Amino acid sequence: MSNNKNPHKDKAITTRDEDYSQWYLDVIRAADMAENSPVRGAMIIKPYGFSIWERIQRILDDKIKETGHQNAYFPLLIPKSFLSREADHVEGFAKECAVVTHHRLKASPEGGVIVDPDAKLEEEYVIRPTSETIIHDSFSRWISSYRDLPMLINQWANVMRWEMRTRIFLRTSEFLWQEGHTAHATQDEAAEETAKMLEVYRVFAEEVMAMPVIAGEKSPSERFAGANKTFTIEAMMQDGKALQSGTSHELGQGFSKAFNITFLDQESKEQYAWLTSWGVSTRLMGALIMSHSDDRGLIVPPALAPTQVVIIPIIKEGKDNSEVFTHVDLIKSECAQNGIRVHIDDRDHFTFGEKSYEWEKKGVPVRIEIGPRDLENHSVTLVSRTADDKQQVSIDSIADSISQALVDIQATLYNNAQERLTSRTFVLENYNEFKEKIEAGGFFSLSWCGEAKCEDQIKDETKATIRCIPFEQNTPATNCILCDQPAKQRAIFARAY
């Protein structure tokens, strides 16, 4: 038996100035959100991290259903041959597929188990890196008439991409996501769907996650493998790097032709369906951390937080604490009546200090401390995660005070992030200036001729990629920042996660 198994449990959080990458990992550890697993590149999402993901799921799932989609579930495994049917798609994913080749283990003469060579599969399967192929195969059977359209399907699932350099939440071999897959009678309808779902993501990012984003179209080289057009929302992290936070794809008819998804239109003419797909993943958890947290730990925006308010009773051992608990219950029910998500931390064996510290690291927006001294003044102590001071607030108006604090915190987080995005987005006309400034991070609005050659050279020389061609072209394009040919549009260049 071994002892003291968690020596680093209470290790301090590295500051952002000191080491931003280490700070990110420290926040995840300190908030008890997730950890690396014994499986290469795969993470374990711990209960607190998962409760935040469940909030993301619930809110987005409601939106996905409101917009007419239905959830379904398709197989984890995809026959190898399916992947090859759409040429760009297989090109994009073949290199990172986990492959199932056998269906049985057997006892090894040397102890333990070995793969049973007699249980080799005739055709190998890959673990889904994304589900277009297996879902489109179903669509080909489900769709036969215009009456079956639009077909609006969503799936919450685990997927796997064998990444070489992994980073918890941001790039893991296995991750969780939702993937929408739809089929339409016309190209216009498919385009409308793609735009609608990107807008759902934008609103979610900005209103729930307090994370302003730039919405726009990806350049051809950054498109999803098999898509005609890819749209994205891009957020700026605290270090000035971009994080792609949600994508929506017009797939055109490429997959329809590969999988024979046809329908008889109202004139009984056979047509290929127009497809879309769109998704967000547990990457959003990384975006959350790097949008709002500080050197003391995570900060969760109130609209997202599983726990918006934690109440910590201050107990005196050996004394009568009943008045404290009466008021704790009172405040709890006041909160519940006002739709505030509240948790009472009445654990034994933990000191008041340990509890306060834990909830601070976990980024719960509001902490209420209540003890005999507070009650003498018929008040409690309210601590906002984004403010430095402690406030005494009256018990009589406690729900109002908490609600106001939550509104303030949500606004503060959004405004800080918006301020960062604005102040660190640069409209430049000079390539050398760009090469110099990119070293400090930020988004760069640059005129681009549209040629992959220029995009590639910029990437090689600066490590910056085109995050998107924003829908809102605030400044007119001039000549390409690199080749000086006339440019039709500005693109946002940045280094990215």
Place this chain on the structure above:
Amino acid sequence: MSNNKNPHKDKAITTRDEDYSQWYLDVIRAADMAENSPVRGAMIIKPYGFSIWERIQRILDDKIKETGHQNAYFPLLIPKSFLSREADHVEGFAKECAVVTHHRLKASPEGGVIVDPDAKLEEEYVIRPTSETIIHDSFSRWISSYRDLPMLINQWANVMRWEMRTRIFLRTSEFLWQEGHTAHATQDEAAEETAKMLEVYRVFAEEVMAMPVIAGEKSPSERFAGANKTFTIEAMMQDGKALQSGTSHELGQGFSKAFNITFLDQESKEQYAWLTSWGVSTRLMGALIMSHSDDRGLIVPPALAPTQVVIIPIIKEGKDNSEVFTHVDLIKSECAQNGIRVHIDDRDHFTFGEKSYEWEKKGVPVRIEIGPRDLENHSVTLVSRTADDKQQVSIDSIADSISQALVDIQATLYNNAQERLTSRTFVLENYNEFKEKIEAGGFFSLSWCGEAKCEDQIKDETKATIRCIPFEQNTPATNCILCDQPAKQRAIFARAY
């Protein structure tokens, strides 16, 4: 391009008398719940089937959280060596593991893709058949003190067991489930947890699914691989066969010792933790179908049904239908106010007959038909899925009429299932009588000496297994039905899915 891709879409449902197995598959097809996939033994859960599974998830998830558990997420893949650590566990699962051996595909010179031999993994992974090993590995890091206990974790996940004979929902290579995994300081606490979660399952089965069950303990030979004790709820299907509907396991300290899950107790003495696990799966969908459905299709108990009431407006083409739609909206909002889950089927391109038939096959408990003729009498037509007649009910008391119909249907389904369970459970003392009667199905309460030898011989001779040793021993045990030695208990023997 191919046409008429769904020739069997509207094929009639085989009657139960004709062919019970085919009837089961026909109901699934007719209700559009699920279908087989191109992946061996794996199913596709279609939107309607998935909406029922989502209801199961939501209701159980609330219960699991109310009882103090938190959700988390662990890797899909399990290092092969983990499986071997607990001897019984690997013995139970090695033969049905999908094995990941490579992490890359590459283009084949003959077209398509092949497994890249250079991307062979050093250690293979299996796709989780269940997650004890990977979760217990985490527990060994997460638990160090009595303050960390009890640790109460649940996971909703897909799992894979390479079954040779598969049957949609009942036995599929991939299925969805929840798996609870907990650690406790004492054996008593672990036993209490195991009993508590079995009770959660029992109440869910009986009160939500309207499915009476027998709760009890499994015989040693039917235990979960690695458990000290396994408890189960067993339901009787319409053909008299048993379906194991949920299990809860006392794992003792076997896994704790294999994975070194220790904690310092209050006296700073190191102890091994006591573990449990418990789960229900998409098998419950099979139990649902075979508990209640009839020759016209599925019947979903109102407490479970995603849609409790469907309203079908009767539209006259070319006429003014506004009065019908006004009343449809009125009834919808009346339903919503009373917490009734309602859906309006206002699809164009589908006839009234097609719609009625579809909802009947999908087993929606109540159908409301409303047309100009109904409105003349200020009434609507209410069709209950379990009654043969159509009722005219007044619009003024519509919510009450619907609520009453839902209560009646839930009771009817439970009572029918209870009546079946009672009338087809036989307390027998004579082995030859049992051998004769088992051919017609049913549960058999037989005295059993407790020896695996007798259990095995009975299984060989009758295909009946011990479903459980019921907690409620209504009839005292006599002598073992086979060996005639004194028996301490009666066990329920039955053929099972």
